[in-house]
Amino acid sequence: MGVLRVLVVKELKDLLRDRKLLIGMILAPLLIYVAMGAVMSFSIRESMRAVEERVEKGVELGLMDLDKGPYSTLLRQFLERFMRARIVEVEPGPPSKVLRKLIAKRVPALLVVPRGFSRNISRGLRGFLEVYVEIGDLSISSMALAGVYSSIPERFSQYLSTIIISNSSSVNPVFAKDPVGGVSKALFAGSEVDMALLQSMMGQAFMLPIAPMLVVGYAASLAAMSIGVEKEEKTLEVLLSLPIGRRGIVLAKLTSSLAIAALSSVSMMVGLAYYISSVSTSIGGGFGTSIFGFVGPEGLAMFAAAVFLSVLLASTLGLYLGSFGEDVRSAQSMVGFVWIVATVPLYLAMFSDLALDPPQRLLAIASIPFTAPLMVLKALVSSRLLYAAVSMASELLVLILVILLLAKRFEGEKLLVGRGGARRRRWGTLLVKRRA
């Protein structure tokens, strides 16, 4: 037991005195979840606030009244009185086509009251309403707003139920309890989609940051390792004394890391496509009705390009940060930083709503590095390509900046001599003193 204790103390001292390891392995995971929690809580709060504000102001709604009976009139009164709805009367026509026209007038939903709605209710039979809602983006805000419109049949049913029960005692209790049903459909990326399918796509969308995050992390780790190995195996000195430009060395390291990262990206895309396709198939759809199906092959290619750009940035950043480590272990632990700077923006992008959030906020989010994969996908789905362009341009600019920093690092002698041992010694002494 005594020997074990001595060995454990030695191991802990060795590990804890490596501040890079401390930051990468202990602080980074903590910070990732703290930052992600803050981002998610902020995003959800903001999304719900935006929806509530919109509902308080009164929802805008197109009404296609094919019934023209007493219960459709009652429905209209209910909407105006209890939901403060601003109703736009529309002429009969194919609902999707009518909704597209309404969207152009900034009215995001259409309520269709079918023929015979009032007649059915008068006879004690359930009446059915159809709700068509535009989903601007796969986000919490859009889905919450769609939920407000989708709940109209249920809300009206509850309202009507109290009227029916109070006016007649001989009515069928099953009917009286729930006299109105509803069917909700969404108009998403220009196509009519079943709400259940959309819910599934929302699930897929929440999975989307994970795949790029894994590839980005792997790329950064690989690049950091390539420089860490050079230092640990003592091959760096010889490499730097060879008659080859330092930029050539950087480029070669980036290219080889990228080649492997590209393979990883392809593998990720295939896996992700399979995952999304199987989820869609299991609920009666297919790849065509998945989130990737909506963006099409060109969109898919753009998404892959954005992932590749993020991987390139992660590799460069990994190589730069890894160059501060003395060996593989410390170089790898530096990659923890890349995880923080990549994960949080990815989730920030995930929770943003390109249709409902203020453009300034969206542009700010799009400007953060590593948001490109998500921003591109969301921009393609919601046909707001500006955010995709801003996101990719910003990532490219940061990439150029990191490449310049990396080239400078390789040009100088700090790659070999490090930053000096004084600070490290102070840190080590501090830890020992605190424990003592």
Place this chain on the structure above:
Amino acid sequence: MERLGRVNLAVEVKELVKVYPGGVAAVRGLSFVVEEGEIYGLIGPNGAGKTTTLRIIATLLKPTSGSVRVFGLDVVREAPRVRRIISYLPEEAGAYRNLTGYEYLSFMARLYAASRRDAEEMVEEAIRISGLGDRIHDKVKTYSKGMKRRLLLARTLMVRPRLAILDEPTSGLDVIHALHVRRVIRDYARSHGVTVLLSSHNMLEVEYLCSRVGIVHQGRLVAEGEPRRLIEEHGVGNLEEVFAKVVGGA
């Protein structure tokens, strides 16, 4: 110095100072020259500044002040040109573990050779220098320390540099491997007219290999000359005693 003025200088170090970030002064005004074709040994205790000096000559570090020229080329301003004519073997150098010895040599040869044929010749020569035989086709990670050092020395010499910089070439090697390495250095320098600048702790090695030595202590040159002459001048039995006398250890 008049004599030196008539021959080509391979290395010319003048008032060299190197202070590392953090304030550690490794070299404090070091000056010496190495003539073309000679084997010059820098000897000194640990921390004397030998490795720092060799790293500066190999263009890896920049001097804080002073100047270093290799065959007339400034190591700071003309570093890429210097790198084309030197070959550097660091004290604790490693080779890429997952490559075979042959692949490692081929990779290095392609960086220097003008043609594939030249590269092949370099590799053939390196295989001969290393004496690794069939083991050259095994992965580097299976090599012993001595085998790895022989591979690295072969890599350093196969490119036929005008100046070979060898930092502790036999450090940590057993007698057999050390003997092989010394013979290779001496024979290669003689047969190809390569100038060698090496550092060593091993006085026997220095006496065996070097035409001239410089004793460095606390970043300064405290004695210089042919080993035999230094021994005579200080009235001692061997170079080890000269060293101890000069650095104040005896």
